[in-house]
Amino acid sequence: MTITREQVRELAQFEDASASAVSFYFQPSAARNRAHKEDGIVLKDLAREALTGAAASGAGASARSSVDHILERWEELRGKATQAKAMFACNGKEFWREFDLPATLSGPQLFIGRHFHLKPLAEQLNALPRLGIALVDRHRARIFDLVGAELTEREGMFRPLPRRGRGDGFAGYEGGHAQRRVEDEVRHHYKLVAAVLKDSLERGVFEKWVLGCHETQRTHVEAQLHPVVAEALIGHFPADLARISRSEMRARAEQALALWQSNRCATLVAQTLAEARSRGRGATGLRRVLRALELGEVQTLLLGENLQAHAVECRGCGHLDAHLVSMCPVCGRSTEAVVDVAEAILPRVISSDVELLYVKSDPEFDRVGNIAALLRFRSHDVAQILPAVADQLRQAGALYPGRLRRFASR
Numbered sequence: 001m002t003i004t005r006e007q008v009r010e011l012a013q014f015e016d017a018s019a020s021a022v023s024f025y026f027q028p029s030a031a032r033n034r035a036h037k038e039d040g041i042v043l044k045d046l047a048r049e050a051l052t053g054a055a056a057s058g059a060g061a062s063a064r065s066s067v068d069h070i071l072e073r074w075e076e077l078r079g080k081a082t083q084a085k086a087m088f089a090c091n092g093k094e095f096w097r098e099f100d101l102p103a104t105l106s107g108p109q110l111f112i113g114r115h116f117h118l119k120p121l122a123e124q125l126n127a128l129p130r131l132g133i134a135l136v137d138r139h140r141a142r143i144f145d146l147v148g149a150e151l152t153e154r155e156g157m158f159r160p161l162p163r164r165g166r167g168d169g170f171a172g173y174e175g176g177h178a179q180r181r182v183e184d185e186v187r188h189h190y191k192l193v194a195a196v197l198k199d200s201l202e203r204g205v206f207e208k209w210v211l212g213c214h215e216t217q218r219t220h221v222e223a224q225l226h227p228v229v230a231e232a233l234i235g236h237f238p239a240d241l242a243r244i245s246r247s248e249m250r251a252r253a254e255q256a257l258a259l260w261q262s263n264r265c266a267t268l269v270a271q272t273l274a275e276a277r278s279r280g281r282g283a284t285g286l287r288r289v290l291r292a293l294e295l296g297e298v299q300t301l302l303l304g305e306n307l308q309a310h311a312v313e314c315r316g317c318g319h320l321d322a323h324l325v326s327m328c329p330v331c332g333r334s335t336e337a338v339v340d341v342a343e344a345i346l347p348r349v350i351s352s353d354v355e356l357l358y359v360k361s362d363p364e365f366d367r368v369g370n371i372a373a374l375l376r377f378r379s380h381d382v383a384q385i386l387p388a389v390a391d392q393l394r395q396a397g398a399l400y401p402g403r404l405r406r407f408a409s410r
């Protein structure tokens with residue numbers, strides 16, 4: 001089962017007070033002698049280490065049954081699974097979820113805590129959003145969607161072109177008329193394809209899409225696209241609809257997606273840092289970004305792969321603080337040290353539908369702490385508006401005192 005954003009949001013909102021939520025990521029090894037036996041040894045070592053760490057915080061006993069459940073499921077899949085897997089278990093709350101992932105995991109990982117460990121999952125979703133692929137020629141079209149590792153054909157369209165007669169008629173008149181009729185049919189075919197793509201985007205079948213067609217046809221296809229569909233187009237590749245294989249189509253689409261994401265990430269990093277320097281809609285550094293997240297200001301969060309920072313989290317209200325205080329400044333309850341700041345941030349980022357991008361190998365981004373955010377607004381901008389609004393209300397009160405009092409009393 002391929003994971004959806006709604007299911008990731010469900011995982012992000014899960015919390016277990018006994019710290020017995022278990023997250024497991026696994027990718028089958030390449031075929032080699034005794035591979036399955038080696039996988040089993042690695043997994044049992046991971047489970048032992050995770051349970052030892054959980055026991056130190058008093059959660060080992062309740063987490064053990066969830067870990068055993070995962071080990072049993074792995075035994076069932078051993079030698080059969082071909083895709084990477086993510087499993088989330090909390091037997092104390094009767095919670096179990098299992099998903100297929102693209103084969104890009106670095107290795108098996110197992111975590112135990114109050115929340116599920118979502119960083120590998122967030123990286124996967126960031127790498128492969130719901131992607132549409134449209135293969136188009138002059139009278140046919142095939143539309144696919146690529147979600148994670150699953151490629152599904154959604155639509156097939158065929159529009160036969162009108163047949164030409166034996167001759168072109170007097171002075172070639174009939175030939176020109178027939179050619180115009182063919183071009184009209186082709187244009188109408190492209191319009192139908194554009195309408196299907198628009199409907200798919202509106203229904204959320206995919207978020208972005210890639211076009212595969214002959215280069216001579218690309219401008220004619222794009223001329224028929226609705227602005228919303230044109231904005232969602234992230235790349236194109238040359239394709240012969242009759243000959244291209246599914247594996248080649250997937251590879252070409254993923255290449256186009258990777259190029260688009262790389263360019264977009266570089267653009268957003270430059271924009272965010274420029275906005276932060278001018279005190280506009282940008283924030284850099286852990287303290288400023290955490291504050292912006294709590295105020296609901298963040299539109300896009302940028303995390304560097306080299307992010308290393310210290311923070312504490314309140315056991316009561318969940319407040320994250322870059323200052324290593326022992327008591328929460330919000331609710332007054334005790335705090336605990338956060339081992340992985342990026343992981344602690346993820347649940348609120350996912351629950352708030354904040355866009356998340358991972359930044360790799362950017363020296364300028366390293367210098368600002370490997371964390372930044374592009375903001376929707378700044379709270380102090382709103383605060384500056386309030387005095388002007390108060391003046392307007394005072395003036396309205398002076399002009400219409402009775403009406404304002406009656407409105408305020410409702």
